[in-house]
Amino acid sequence: MIPFDFEYYRPDSIEEAVNVFERLDNEQKQPIYLGGGSEIITLGRLNQLQTQAVIDLKRIPECKALQLEEGVLVLGAGLSLTEVAEANHFPLLTESAGRVADHTARCTITLGGNICSNLMYREAVLAFLVADSQAVIAGKQGIRRVVFSDIYNKRLHLHRGEFLVQIATDTKLLTLPHRGVKKTKDSRINYPLVSCAFLKCDGRLRLAVTGLCAFPFRMREMEDCLNDDSLAPEERIKQCLRYLPAPIVDDVEGSAPYRQFVFSNTLAEVIEQFEGRD
Ligand SMILES: Cc1cc2nc3c(=O)[nH]c(=O)nc-3n(C[C@H](O)[C@H](O)[C@H](O)COP(=O)(O)OP(=O)(O)OC[C@H]3O[C@@H](n4cnc5c(N)ncnc54)[C@H](O)[C@@H]3O)c2cc1C
Numbered sequence: 001m002i003p004f005d006f007e008y009y010r011p012d013s014i015e016e017a018v019n020v021f022e023r024l025d026n027e028q029k030q031p032i033y034l035g036g037g038s039e040i041i042t043l044g045r046l047n048q049l050q051t052q053a054v055i056d057l058k059r060i061p062e063c064k065a066l067q068l069e070e071g072v073l074v075l076g077a078g079l080s081l082t083e084v085a086e087a088n089h090f091p092l093l094t095e096s097a098g099r100v101a102d103h104t105a106r107c108t109i110t111l112g113g114n115i116c117s118n119l120m121y122r123e124a125v126l127a128f129l130v131a132d133s134q135a136v137i138a139g140k141q142g143i144r145r146v147v148f149s150d151i152y153n154k155r156l157h158l159h160r161g162e163f164l165v166q167i168a169t170d171t172k173l174l175t176l177p178h179r180g181v182k183k184t185k186d187s188r189i190n191y192p193l194v195s196c197a198f199l200k201c202d203g204r205l206r207l208a209v210t211g212l213c214a215f216p217f218r219m220r221e222m223e224d225c226l227n228d229d230s231l232a233p234e235e236r237i238k239q240c241l242r243y244l245p246a247p248i249v250d251d252v253e254g255s256a257p258y259r260q261f262v263f264s265n266t267l268a269e270v271i272e273q274f275e276g277r278d
Contacts (some may be wrong), residue, residue, distance in 0.1 A: 002044040014062060014138045014165060019159045020055055022140060029053040032073040032165045035078060035113030039103060043118070044275065053158040055173050057112065058127040062136075066069035071171050074136075077112025077164040081124065084111060090169060092121045093127035095180025096197050099123065102189050112164045116156055120249075123182070126132050128198035131173045136166040154215040176201055179270055183211075185253050187219050193254045198270050205274055212263050226267065233271045237264050 007029070011017040017033075018192040022128035024031035029052035033168070034040055037056075043049035057063045064077030064272050066087055073089050084090075085098040100106060100114060108184065128135075128148045135151055137144050139162035148167070151157050156164065177200040184190035192211035199206045204227050223233075225239035250256035 002041065004050065004052075005048060006051055008056065009053065009058050010056045012059055014060055014143075017055055017060060017163065018138060018140055018161060021163075024053045024055075025038065025161060026130060031055055033112075033116075033234040034058055035116075036080065036108040037113075038108050039117055039119070041114060042154060049259050053070055057163060058070055058110070060165075065166055068171060073169045073171055073174060075111060075169075077110060077113050077115070077166060077169050081106040081109050081111065081114065084124075090127060090131075090174045090275030092130070092174075092180055092197055093124065095178075096126045096182075096195065097124040098182075099182045099188070099195075107266060111167065111204070115167075116158075120216075121191055121195065121210050122216050123192065123195050123210055124212060125156075125216045126180070126195065126208040127199075128167055129171065129216065130197050130201075130206040131169050131197040133167050133169040133183060133245045135164060137162050138165045138170060139163075149218055152216075154217075166168070173199065173201065177274065179273065181270070182264065191253060192264060193259050196263075196270075198274070200274055205270070209263070212248055212259055213244060214249055215246070217245050219243050226271070229275075240267060 009020050011020055021031050022103050030050060031053040032051045034054040034056045044128045047180040058078040059108050065074050066079060067074050068089055072188055074130040075084060081097045081100055085094045111124055114122055134145050135148050143210045182195040184192055194211045197208045207223055207226060208218040221243040222240045225236050228236055248256040248259050
């Protein structure tokens with residue numbers, strides 16, 4: 001049971017959603033946008049979230065977009081992870097997001113909900129970071145488009161009242177050589193110890209990681225080390241570890257040394273797989 005009452009809004013358009021948010025905000029109702037609602041319900045039940053109003057984004061047509069046109073794949077933030085995986089236009093995204101939770105949960109969890117989650121994993125972010133995708137964001141000032149990695153620093157930085165509408169990815173990047181690797185403690189369905197997305201573009205391996213530190217990240221300095229073929233693989237991996245953006249997570253799922261070991265092994269496997277391949 002959720003131990004507080006809240007109002008429920010289901011706007012039909014972007015403009016209506018933004019206006020409803022502004023009105024509710026002015027009324028001090030602490031409105032929040034709702035994707036699949038699985039996290040909001042969980043945190044609400046645990047009394048770790050307070051709101052008097054939720055705004056469901058799933059009836060907004062742009063948030064349910066799934067289209068490939070003019071060299072761009074557009075995915076609405078209100079699509080479920082299952083819808084994204086079944087369409088499979090972006091195989092690296094399918095690999096990364098397709099192992100979030102279990103199939104039942106993935107039918108509810110939305111792309112926007114995973115990307116804007118309060119939990120640290122946000123595995124769907126990885127593919128968009130390495131593909132330099134664009135986030136399409138709506139707010140009171142209208143629509144803005146921003147390269148994902150410019151707005152994603154530990155989390156997606158949105159202004160008050162803004163929400164994620166879509167993510168747009170250049171189709172040339174969708175089918176490049178890639179690999180998604182998720183390593184869990186003891187079962188296939190679990191939060192990741194380490195989850196990585198690798199994409200080989202213009203002869204260089206790109207890498208985004210989550211699970212290792214307390215947020216998903218892509219570090220260009222790590223990619224430089226990973227691609228420095230004047231060094232032996234072990235040395236490249238050692239150099240990569242120097243550029244971690246935060247301490248390695250140390251919790252009941254896995255100690256920091258164990259996560260580092262798992263990450264280093266993953267890099268070794270992937271260097272071997274991609275060595276010499278364009
Ligand atoms: C059983 C289970 C297992 C899980 N396992 C994993 C896992 O292995 N890996 C992983 O990465 N995650 C995992 N998760 C986390 C899950 O991906 C997140 O909790 C996600 O937020 C749920 O998506 P949702 O659409 O239900 O979000 P909601 O509950 O609707 O929203 C979550 C947050 O995102 C915000 N939000 C939603 N949509 C938007 C939008 N379009 N624009 C701006 N803000 C928005 C909401 O305001 C809220 O703060 C798991 C969750 C469950 C329940």
